[in-house]
Amino acid sequence: xxxxxxxxxxxxxxxxxxxxxxxxxxxxxxxxxxxxxxxxxxxxxxxxxxxxxxxxxxxxxxxxxxxxxxxxxxxxxxxxxxxxxxxxxxxxxxxxxxxxxxxxxxxxxxxxxxxxxxxxxxxxxxxxxxxxxxxxxxxxxxxxxxxxxxxxxxxxxxxxxxxxxxxxxxxxxxxxxxxxxxxxxxxxxxxxxxxxxxxxxxxxxxxxxxxxxxxxxxxxxxxxxxxxxxxxxxxxxxxxxxxxxxxxxxxxxxxxxxxxxxxxxxxxxxxxxxxxxxxxxxxxxxxxxxxxxxxxxxxxxxx
Amino acid sequence: xxxxxxxxxxxxxxxxxxxxxxxxxxxxxxxxxxxxxxxxxxxxxxxxxxxxxxxxxxxxxxxxxxxxxxxxxxxxxxxxxxxxxxxxxxxxxxxxxxxxxxxxxxxxxxxxxxxxxxxxxxxxxxxxxxxxxxxxxxxxxxxxxxxxxxxxxxxxxxxxxxxxxxxxxxxxxxxxxxxxx
Numbered sequence: 001x002x003x004x005x006x007x008x009x010x011x012x013x014x015x016x017x018x019x020x021x022x023x024x025x026x027x028x029x030x031x032x033x034x035x036x037x038x039x040x041x042x043x044x045x046x047x048x049x050x051x052x053x054x055x056x057x058x059x060x061x062x063x064x065x066x067x068x069x070x071x072x073x074x075x076x077x078x079x080x081x082x083x084x085x086x087x088x089x090x091x092x093x094x095x096x097x098x099x100x101x102x103x104x105x106x107x108x109x110x111x112x113x114x115x116x117x118x119x120x121x122x123x124x125x126x127x128x129x130x131x132x133x134x135x136x137x138x139x140x141x142x143x144x145x146x147x148x149x150x151x152x153x154x155x156x157x158x159x160x161x162x163x164x165x166x167x168x169x170x171x172x173x174x175x176x177x178x179x180x181x182x183x184x185x186x187x188x189x190x191x192x193x194x195x196x197x198x199x200x201x202x203x204x205x206x207x208x209x210x211x212x213x214x215x216x217x218x219x220x221x222x223x224x225x226x227x228x229x230x231x232x233x234x235x236x237x238x239x240x241x242x243x244x245x246x247x248x249x250x251x252x253x254x255x256x257x258x259x260x261x262x263x264x265x266x267x268x269x270x271x272x273x274x275x276x277x278x279x280x281x282x283x284x285x286x287x288x289x290x291x292x293x294x295x296x297x298x299x300x301x302x303x
Numbered sequence: 304x305x306x307x308x309x310x311x312x313x314x315x316x317x318x319x320x321x322x323x324x325x326x327x328x329x330x331x332x333x334x335x336x337x338x339x340x341x342x343x344x345x346x347x348x349x350x351x352x353x354x355x356x357x358x359x360x361x362x363x364x365x366x367x368x369x370x371x372x373x374x375x376x377x378x379x380x381x382x383x384x385x386x387x388x389x390x391x392x393x394x395x396x397x398x399x400x401x402x403x404x405x406x407x408x409x410x411x412x413x414x415x416x417x418x419x420x421x422x423x424x425x426x427x428x429x430x431x432x433x434x435x436x437x438x439x440x441x442x443x444x445x446x447x448x449x450x451x452x453x454x455x456x457x458x459x460x461x462x463x464x465x466x467x468x469x470x471x472x473x474x475x476x477x478x479x480x481x482x483x484x
Binding site: 057059060063064066067070071074103106107108160222223224227228230231234 | 320321322324347348349350352353356357437440442474475
């Protein structure tokens with residue numbers, strides 16, 4: 001699912017966007033140098049890994065799109081400053097929505113943790129939608145809180161306040177994720193030892209734990225939202241800033257939810273008895289523990 | 304090994320991702336004894352505002368000598384530790400000169416200018432600009448090189464795609480290659 005999503009986005013992006021295009025009236029003459037290929041540059045350890053280049057390209061592509069969108073958002077704010085036009089609210093919302101969507105597809109934003117949870121437990125597709133939306137909501141709300149607190153209550157550097165808050169919240173998030181992962185592992189192992197399948201099922205189907213996980217993964221504030229809000233406050237365009245932040249939230253919610261739902265659907269398809277997929281029980285058990293270990297590793301990496 | 308690599312590749316998606324966008328350009332200025340190469344980082348408007356809130360203390364939209372010094376004190380040592388996010392090779396050898404650093408604020412946009420001396424025996428310069436922790440997203444501008452004064456030598460440039468490894472993915476990076484004859 002993830003690869004499929006990557007493929008479509010990369011394909012939609014079209015031609016190479018990394019090489020700058022010098023203008024014809026440039027004062028220097030352009031020479032030709034052949035481009036290097038991955039075979040020239042890739043370390044031995046990753047040659048042949050499926051998706052290594054695709055993910056890298058996707059990442060670069062998403063960054064370029066975000067840079068252009070952010071520039072257009074700040075341009076719209078400047079335009080609003082000059083001539084108050086209501087249609088700019090709509091265009092800022094759309095631009096911010098796209099920015100939030102592309103931003104959420106990049107690294108971070110709790111996709112790995114949520115995905116690992118759903119890989120391990122399975123769930124209804126609607127739970128993926130709720131969990132993704134909750135993660136995005138907490139992610140944005142955390143940023144808004146920091147801006148309101150930092151801008152209106154603290155006289156010192158806002159940049160320093162933001163960085164400190166990020167460090168503290170990331171530490172809290174990391175520990176909470178590790179704790180949740182270890183708890184899941186302990187319950188899973190205990191039920192294995194006792195051969196109590198009912199308990200495993202009860203644990204797997206409890207929706208509360210995924211929402212707790214969503215809240216903790218979303219706690220680290222989104223600097224993108226912080227920058228947009230500060231920009232709007234500085235230009236005295238707070239209402240437009242609120243529209244922009246709503247757009248970022250909606251885009252992020254769509255991005256995180258889509259990936260969560262894709263993982264739930266894929267797991268459900270692969271492990272369903274109806275598909276009679278060869279070895280689906282083995283796959284189910286593998287997913288169960290792989291997901292838990294990924295959650296714990298994710299927490300460790302965030303420390 | 305391959306499984307571990309794939310796991311690392313996905314775990315990389317947990318990590319830092321840029322919120323700061325930098326457009327990079329280079330300039331060559333000819334002098335009688337030595338040329339100079341300046342590399343200019345142009346920050347995005349939102350991050351520029353964030354930094355100027357802290358450093359443009361008199362809020363007049365430009366950085367005074369004192370404000371520039373304050374900014375330099377804060378960022379220069381940190382940037383020095385990461386080699387200014389720049390990997391420069393002159394005549395196919397690493398060029399590790401500490402540049403002169405000048406920040407400036409113009410029209411609400413923050414610029415960092417790094418100036419390197421460039422001896423006349425320079426034949427090629429290869430510049431890669433990348434924050435490998437990916438807090439900054441750095442891209443070359445559409446016109447990556449400008450010659451700022453007359454130069455009797457023939458100077459050509461090209462941009463070349465290469466890739467760096469980041470959590471077992473290959474991230475595309477553009478290098479600017481300048482050839483002087």
